[in-house]
Amino acid sequence: xxxxxxxxxxxxxxxxxxxxxxxxxxxxxxxxxxxxxxxxxxxxxxxxxxxxxxxxxxxxxxxxxxxxxxxxxxxxxxxxxxxxxxxxxxxxxxxxxxxxxxxxxxxxxxxxxxxxxxxxxxxxxxxxxxxxxxxxxxxxxxxx
Numbered sequence: 001x002x003x004x005x006x007x008x009x010x011x012x013x014x015x016x017x018x019x020x021x022x023x024x025x026x027x028x029x030x031x032x033x034x035x036x037x038x039x040x041x042x043x044x045x046x047x048x049x050x051x052x053x054x055x056x057x058x059x060x061x062x063x064x065x066x067x068x069x070x071x072x073x074x075x076x077x078x079x080x081x082x083x084x085x086x087x088x089x090x091x092x093x094x095x096x097x098x099x100x101x102x103x104x105x106x107x108x109x110x111x112x113x114x115x116x117x118x119x120x121x122x123x124x125x126x127x128x129x130x131x132x133x134x135x136x137x138x139x140x141x142x143x144x
Contacts, residue, residue, distance in 0.1 A: 006064045006067060006126070007063045008061055009088070010057065010089075011019065011043055011053070012043050014039070014064040014068055015042055015044075016042065016068065017038065024041075025038060025112055026144065036051070039058070039062050040061075042064075042065050043061055093141050096139060099135075099139040099140075100139050100140045101142025102143075103137040103139050103141070106133050106136060106137050106140075107137050107140055109121065110137070115124045
């Protein structure tokens with residue numbers, strides 16, 4: 001199961017940052033503040049509140065954030081997802097059956113990932129475009 005939140009003992013629950021917080025973090029000029037802002041905002045704290053924590057608490061928060069956002073946390077844990085489908089080379093034509101099979105595999109991966117993680121997974125892991133993935137998934141749904 002992919003973690004959506006992690007409880008940090010004595011501090012609260014670490015969650016992913018929303019779009020507003022991500023935009024704010026990326027605009028920070030100070031690199032040290034930017035580095036700790038991910039963990040601070042994930043716990044719902046300000047930077048000043050985070051800096052007042054003990055070094056052990058800060059380390060626990062950073063570890064929780066790293067576990068939550070690591071690439072292995074975003075990948076599905078099922079054996080079906082571990083088998084990478086053979087992706088066609090650029091401009092290679094596929095039969096409807098091949099498109100449907102790839103679409104079914106993509107639908108399984110999408111069902112296992114948390115909301116909002118499928119598009120980044122497609123862009124980083126699959127090597128195909130999101131529109132291509134949508135076309136293959138549509139073919140799979142029509143084949144059923």
